[in-house]
Amino acid sequence: xxxxxxxxxxxxxxxxxxxxxxxxxxxxxxxxNELNATVVKIAEALKKGDKQGAKKLAAVAVANKDLPTDHExxxxxxxxxxxxxxxxxxxxxxxxxxxxxxKGLGFAKEGAAELAKNHTAVETTGYWVAAVAELSIAxxxxxxxxxxxxxxxxxxxEEMVNLGVAFAEAGASKNADKIRTAADKLDASCNRCHDVFxx
Numbered sequence: 001x002x003x004x005x006x007x008x009x010x011x012x013x014x015x016x017x018x019x020x021x022x023x024x025x026x027x028x029x030x031x032x033n034e035l036n037a038t039v040v041k042i043a044e045a046l047k048k049g050d051k052q053g054a055k056k057l058a059a060v061a062v063a064n065k066d067l068p069t070d071h072e073x074x075x076x077x078x079x080x081x082x083x084x085x086x087x088x089x090x091x092x093x094x095x096x097x098x099x100x101x102x103k104g105l106g107f108a109k110e111g112a113a114e115l116a117k118n119h120t121a122v123e124t125t126g127y128w129v130a131a132v133a134e135l136s137i138a139x140x141x142x143x144x145x146x147x148x149x150x151x152x153x154x155x156x157x158e159e160m161v162n163l164g165v166a167f168a169e170a171g172a173s174k175n176a177d178k179i180r181t182a183a184d185k186l187d188a189s190c191n192r193c194h195d196v197f198x199x
Contacts, residue, residue, distance in 0.1 A: 031068045032076060032084045038067065039077055039086065042131035043124070046165065054131065058138035069139055071197075077132050078102045086128055089121025101125055102190065108183030112176040115183075122171025122179055129186065130164030133157045147196050156193040163189050 038061045045054040062069045080100035081087030088094050088104035098107040104125060108115055115122050134157075141153035163186040170182035 031066070032073065035061075035068055035073060036077060036084075036086050039128055039131045039135070042134055043127035046130050046134070047123075047127050047168070054134050055138070058131075058134040061135060062138045069135055071136070071139070074132055074135055074139070077128070086125075089118065089124050091121070093118050093121060101129060102187075105183045105187040105190075108180055108187075112180035112183070115171070115179050116174050116176040119171045119174045119179075123168045124171075126164050126166070126168025126171055126182075126186075128164075129167065130161045133160035133164055136160070141197075152196065156189070156196075159189050160186075160193070 038057070042054045042057045042061075045051075045057060061067055076084055077086055078101040079085030080096065080103060081092060082096060083100070085100045087099045088101060088107075092099050094104060094107060098104055098111075104115075136157040137154060141148065141150045144150060163182070167179075167182040167186050170178040173179075
């Protein structure tokens with residue numbers, strides 16, 4: 001086989017590998033975007049007070065094998081907007097380093113007054129948190145293992161629904177102290193869950 005032919009085959013192989021990696025990355029991003037859109041849809045139902053509708057949407061979502069609803073993917077929703085997460089509120093107004101649900105909750109401890117001025121973002125984010133929790137309930141925990149039990153997962157998730165809605169309501173109140181208190185409670189609940197399940 002000539003050197004020219006070998007180089008040609010090598011080039012084709014390299015191009016194929018690069019193409020597969022590109023398609024994989026695009027597919028992963030598309031799945032995360034679809035998950036984010038699903039969270040927003042469930043959140044809208046919760047904001048309307050349609051709890052049963054939210055649960056039905058969550059059940060349909062986790063039954064969809066093409067939608068990434070594993071625990072790791074669900075946690076991605078909480079990341080920075082620049083890291084595939086939803087960000088904090090529909091439009092970015094926080095610094096990039098804080099423009100994520102978890103980071104935004106931490107920011108609330110010192111920046112509650114700023115969040116009160118952007119109360120719509122707080123309200124929206126609270127319902128997003130509750131929506132992720134509804135997906136967590138629908139997904140469930142696979143199997144009991146030491147402290148990682150199905151019952152405990154459900155308890156933490158249900159608590160997250162309630163605290164997410166409470167954070168949304170605090171945002172709607174436009175009261176900085178209520179926003180700070182609600183953020184602290186929600187952040188503490190997240191930490192307790194992570195201490196057990198490390199999702």
